[in-house]
Amino acid sequence: MPRKEGQKRKLLVLLQILARETDERHPLSVPQIVEKLKEKGIEAERKSVYDDLNTLNEMPDFPYEIMQKRGRGGGYYMTDAPFELAELKLLVDAVYASKFITARKSKVLIDKLGQFTSCYRQEELNRKVLVSGRLKSTDEKILYTVDALHAAITAGEQVQFKYCDWNLQKKMTPRHDGQLYRVSPWVLVWENANYYLIAYTEGRLKHYRVDKMQAVHQLPGTTREGTGEYANFDVNAYMQQMFGMFNGPLKKVTLQCENRFAGAMIDRFGTGPTLVPCDDGEHFTMMAEVQVSPQFFGWVAGFGTGVVVAGPPEVRAEMKKTLDRLQDLYR
Incomplete structure (x- = not known):
């Protein structure tokens, strides 16, 4: 009996049909499967399709299961896909x-x-997630920048790049007249929907926003520096200390908060800091390491009277000075 067309690829095409065109609500009967195979240039008999379905289910390394739904409107469908x-x-x-x-x-x-x-x-x-005030990037090169940074991290090599800022014409312009930055990349982190590179340079670890990095090049033959500093570096603690990814002097800051803001403090600082109830029963205090910056003061001010910087005195004084400057601007 002559061999029918497309038999070598029949099993693969059958698998594709089951994966893309069936689920528990949309099974296919064997006659329907025969017709779909025909549409793809493969002649098949019903008996051979039954045999192929059994073959797929009996394969030891086959990660999915082909189920049969009986009754009217029944048929065969694939239960699991690579992703739920x-x-x-x-x-x-x-x-x-x-x-x-x-x-x-x-x-x-x-x-x-x-x-x-x-x-x-x-x-x-096919649905959209609405994120208030969120602007999508217009530069697809960032994907290749991220890939180049991962490659350098894996290879243990340095990178060089130009670091940019937005100007009033809404264009990215290089800092320091296009000076090339040369750093030792250690880790990429995702914060506030942006990628940041944490790298060793000038004797310490610093961070750079990846979408502001241009002309990123891996430097073959170089050796990444900062091994000792990164070995003692806690990425999570570093991210919790900063507000808006702005650096500042690291201080142990005491905050006095209304009880209703306990969740907000845990969301920001994690479960490490101890929340100590105050005598009035309506407030608690907590201590956290913070890189003190104007962004930190703005974050505190966002809680109104519900969160107060209780110490240390120099941070409390700087908070007051910031609020005084703002009050002067709005007089």
């Missing part, structure tokens, strides 16, 4: 919310994520 739908929605939300991913690249990535579930479920991924 909830997992894909979480990834899609992260892509939508990320400032550094352009709108065009966001659509490309979400379309690719949609290939990991059925076409019916993919429709549920």
